Amino acid sequence: MIEVRELCREFTVTGKAGRFRRTRTTVRAVESVSFDVAAGEAVGYVGPNGAGKSTTIKMLTGILVPTSGHVRVSGVDPSRSRRELARRIGVVFGQRSQLWWDLPLRDSFALLRSIYRVGAADHARRLRECVELLELAPFLDRPVRQLSLGQRMRGEVTAALLHGPELLVLDEPTIGLDLESKERLREFLADLNTARGTTLLLTTHDLDDIERLCRRLVVIDRGTVLADGPLEGLRAEVAPDRVLVVDLERPAEPLEGLLGVVDVRTELGGLRQRLTFRRSETTAAALITAVVARAEVHDLVIEEADIDDVVRRLYARR
Numbered sequence: 001m002i003e004v005r006e007l008c009r010e011f012t013v014t015g016k017a018g019r020f021r022r023t024r025t026t027v028r029a030v031e032s033v034s035f036d037v038a039a040g041e042a043v044g045y046v047g048p049n050g051a052g053k054s055t056t057i058k059m060l061t062g063i064l065v066p067t068s069g070h071v072r073v074s075g076v077d078p079s080r081s082r083r084e085l086a087r088r089i090g091v092v093f094g095q096r097s098q099l100w101w102d103l104p105l106r107d108s109f110a111l112l113r114s115i116y117r118v119g120a121a122d123h124a125r126r127l128r129e130c131v132e133l134l135e136l137a138p139f140l141d142r143p144v145r146q147l148s149l150g151q152r153m154r155g156e157v158t159a160a161l162l163h164g165p166e167l168l169v170l171d172e173p174t175i176g177l178d179l180e181s182k183e184r185l186r187e188f189l190a191d192l193n194t195a196r197g198t199t200l201l202l203t204t205h206d207l208d209d210i211e212r213l214c215r216r217l218v219v220i221d222r223g224t225v226l227a228d229g230p231l232e233g234l235r236a237e238v239a240p241d242r243v244l245v246v247d248l249e250r251p252a253e254p255l256e257g258l259l260g261v262v263d264v265r266t267e268l269g270g271l272r273q274r275l276t277f278r279r280s281e282t283t284a285a286a287l288i289t290a291v292v293a294r295a296e297v298h299d300l301v302i303e304e305a306d307i308d309d310v311v312r313r314l315y316a317r318r
């Protein structure tokens, strides 16, 4: 669905040096990025501010022409075949709108139907689904400028889906939304991917988006790919330890010497013990069995690096 090879984009920035002289410097926003996305995948494209995410998305959607490298999306070269691409993919920019500000949402949708030349029946069916799942009915007849951010975003996502795209590209789709709106949108997108097979590529700084939506993460920094793989694989790679926290019925000596355990800390006078263990050397189940054989356990919980930790550690590698 997406094929990117050694993609590079430079910008020339002019600055002032003295009264009359100007300097020209070249900024490499995307240095060399390569990755593929297969049909049906849901991929998170993440990286710190200025890493080159938006620039990549703009090249994937035909808004920017690459300086060098190869890119194909949905079988076409995005910057050469923008119209063809627009028929095949949907794009949502959290910070920009594709709706008509003064028109009621319903009229924006009707205009998009004529622009994309979508059949009346298909349009009506897709609109009905979005209206129901994204709960648009109460504000369909209101001008876009009167909508809240959350309402408008639901409208933006609908607008991007009315022509039935096989790929949806989202740049910061949940930015600025409240928790409930974020959750509603995530649920809708997860269903779009799993039940309908629409391929998703999204950039986000909200790693809960990734946790809920994406099985795979492409992490970029300074215009190159730092890591690419399933979240679980990346977690195992950068955070090889997990922690088993056990609350005992009675205080006990530290539970030392269990297979795979690299550190034991006691709290509450030995009533709570935190056992750090290597995921490559033992499983949580085996360790729990070993602990239960040594002491009477009241409660236990397993802690591991959350997605923020994983991504932070990946950035820190640089």
Ligand SMILES: Nc1ncnc2c1ncn2[C@@H]1O[C@H](COP(=O)(O)OP(=O)(O)OP(=O)(O)O)[C@@H](O)[C@H]1O
Residues within 6 Å of the ligand: 011, 012, 013, 027, 028, 029, 030, 047, 048, 049, 050, 051, 052, 053, 054, 055, 056
């Ligand atoms: N039109 C432009 N002219 C000059 N430099 C640019 C231009 N667009 C982007 N850049 C620079 O390229 C780099 C990558 O920018 P980009 O917007 O792709 O990053 P990003 O990963 O999307 O960041 P953020 O998370 O802050 O949105 C930055 O250093 C930015 O200043």
